[in-house]
Amino acid sequence: MSIPMSSPDITAAEIAAVNQVLQTGYLSIGPQIVAFEQAMARYVGLPHAIGVNSGTSGLHLCCIATGARDGDLVITTPFSFIASANSILYERAIPVFVDVDPVTGNIDPQLVAEAVHDLMRGGAAATRWLPRRHGSIGTLKAIMPVHAFGQPADMDPINTVAAEYGLYVIEDACEAIGSTYKGRMAGTLSDAAVFAFYPNKQMTTGEGGMIVTPHDEWATLFRSLRNQGRDVFDAWLNHTRLGYNYRLDELSAALGVVQLSRIEELIARRSQVAAWYHEQLADLELVECPQLSPHTTRMSWFVYVVRILPPANRNTVMQRLAAAGIPSRPYFTPIHLQPFYQERFGYERGDFPITERLGDVSLALPFSSVMSEAQVSEVVERLRAALTA
Numbered sequence: 498m499s500i501p502m503s504s505p506d507i508t509a510a511e512i513a514a515v516n517q518v519l520q521t522g523y524l525s526i527g528p529q530i531v532a533f534e535q536a537m538a539r540y541v542g543l544p545h546a547i548g549v550n551s552g553t554s555g556l557h558l559c560c561i562a563t564g565a566r567d568g569d570l571v572i573t574t575p576f577s578f579i580a581s582a583n584s585i586l587y588e589r590a591i592p593v594f595v596d597v598d599p600v601t602g603n604i605d606p607q608l609v610a611e612a613v614h615d616l617m618r619g620g621a622a623a624t625r626w627l628p629r630r631h632g633s634i635g636t637l638k639a640i641m642p643v644h645a646f647g648q649p650a651d652m653d654p655i656n657t658v659a660a661e662y663g664l665y666v667i668e669d670a671c672e673a674i675g676s677t678y679k680g681r682m683a684g685t686l687s688d689a690a691v692f693a694f695y696p697n698k699q700m701t702t703g704e705g706g707m708i709v710t711p712h713d714e715w716a717t718l719f720r721s722l723r724n725q726g727r728d729v730f731d732a733w734l735n736h737t738r739l740g741y742n743y744r745l746d747e748l749s750a751a752l753g754v755v756q757l758s759r760i761e762e763l764i765a766r767r768s769q770v771a772a773w774y775h776e777q778l779a780d781l782e783l784v785e786c787p788q789l790s791p792h793t794t795r796m797s798w799f800v801y802v803v804r805i806l807p808p809a810n811r812n813t814v815m816q817r818l819a820a821a822g823i824p825s826r827p828y829f830t831p832i833h834l835q836p837f838y839q840e841r842f843g844y845e846r847g848d849f850p851i852t853e854r855l856g857d858v859s860l861a862l863p864f865s866s867v868m869s870e871a872q873v874s875e876v877v878e879r880l881r882a883a884l885t886a
Contacts, residue, residue: 498875502824503697503800504865506763514751521747526724529750534707536757537692541684543709545716548745548753549723552671552693552706556584558722558743559689559708560639562715563665565590568635572612573669574604575833576852577643581669582832590638593626594833596849600788602645602859605851606654609640613658629843639665644673644683646828647699647799651792652678652686667691671706674699675764675797683797684709694749697865699763699797700756702749766866767798773873774801774862781877783809783884785858801864802828804855809884811858817883823876828861 518529530548537546549555565571567589573581575594582592593616595608615622616637627634640659642650652668659666666686670676671693673683684690689710694702708719721728726740745753756763771787778784785804789796805811811827818825831852833844846853863876 498872500823500863500868500872500875501865502826502861502863504867505696505701506759506766506866507701508755508759510759511752511755514755515748518747518751523747525744525746527747529747529754530745533745533750533753533757536754537707537709540757540760541682541709543685543711545710545713547708547710547716547719547723548750549706549708549719549743550745550749551704551743552669552691552695553580553584554723554741554743555691555693555706555708556581556641556667556669556671557587557741558719559667559691560584560588560590561722562689562718563639563667565638566635568633570616570635570637571639571641572609572616572637573641574643574645574852575831575849576602576645576829576855577669577832578671578829579832579835580671581641581643582838585641591628591631591634592832593637594628594849595626596851597645597855598651598790599851599855601648601650601790602855603648603650603790604642604655606651606658609642609655610658613637613640613662613664617662629845631842637662637664639667641667641669643669643671644676646787646802647673647676647797648787648789648793649673649676649678649683649686651790656686672698672799673797675760675795676793677795679792680794685711688712689715694753694756697800699767699799699866700753700760702745702753702756705745705749705753707753763866764797767864768796770864770866770868770873771796771798771801773870774803774864774877777874777877778803778880781881781884782806784880798864800828800861802859802861804858805860805884806858811860814880814883815860817886818879821879821882823879824863826861827856828859829856831856
């Protein structure tokens with residue numbers, strides 16, 4: 498049985514929508530991006546949605562909106578896909594990592610509060626949170642929590658400390674479209690949020706992302722920045738500010754319109770696959786299934802990540818699965834242990850022990866909305882054999 502790591506869920510409707518765009522002559526800056534943005538704004542219940550060509554691009558533009566510049570600080574998590582921290586570096590600001598909750602893998606709000614208090618106080622207190630090598634230090638500007646694997650971070654205490662000190666909050670919701678936190682939609686819990694639509698996400702546009710925000714002025718800025726710095730009132734080749742080619746094309750937007758119209762179906766299918774995994778993995782003592790926080794009132798499953806517990810070794814299990822034809826991935830390799838971050842900032846193993854433990858034991862199993870129960874059973878049986886061996 499051939500089982501891919503992930504698969505997009507594409508129907509005839511998506512294919513027809515893309516083919517229709519190909520016949521119009523509008524391949525960029527046309528009606529489909531407008532329709533996609535309007536549909537997304539309605540879905541999350543915010544006034545503004547701005548399509549971009551990737552989640553990374555969206556996070557970069559959000560960092561610009563916070564005003565973070567050379568040496569300024571943005572608090573975020575080391576247990577994430579590397580784009581969240583990289584987007585801070587694009588503006589030459591400094592990611593300040595805070596360790597995570599051991600159950601969810603999301604940034605620990607109590608540690609966030611401690612970091613904010615110490616960084617705002619400065620001096621020796623601030624040094625505790627800064628990387629060993631950091632250069633000149635500016636101002637703390639923002640907090641960027643990441644909703645790991647689709648589960649929302651604990652946002653209320655983060656927003657409380659941000660409001661106390663006048664900090665912006667940016668949600669990296671790239672993995673969490675459709676999830677809810679205490680009944681509120683992920684992406685609506687901050688100054689701006691970013692969704693991403695890579696083919697392994699809950700919905701896809703091939704490549705692409707979407708910024709959502711309640712702020713009128715930020716929405717105007719994002720539309721300008723994604724389009725080479727042109728404002729709506731500028732002539733074709735007049736540019737008000739430094740901008741980027743971060744536009745989402747019409748083919749991708751058309752795909753997104755149809756996928757978003759199916760989002761409840763797609764989320765429900767992924768929930769069913771997760772339930773099959775939960776049921777069939779329940780008797781494996783060396784496998785810990787994902788756990789949901791009480792504040793997660795709806796989980797939109799992005800990936801299904803288990804933890805391989807000692808004395809089993811995650812890497813050995815992964816190799817045995819590969820030999821049996823089952824793909825799997827370590828999720829995540831801690832950002833602070835990536836070679837670039839170690840070289841630039843002087844991070845070492847031991848700096849963020851919970852993140853490092855999760856990085857050592859976490860394993861993403863094949864997962865998508867098109868998986869069958871038989872495929873899940875095959876993965877589980879191969880995993881059982883790998884653990885027994």
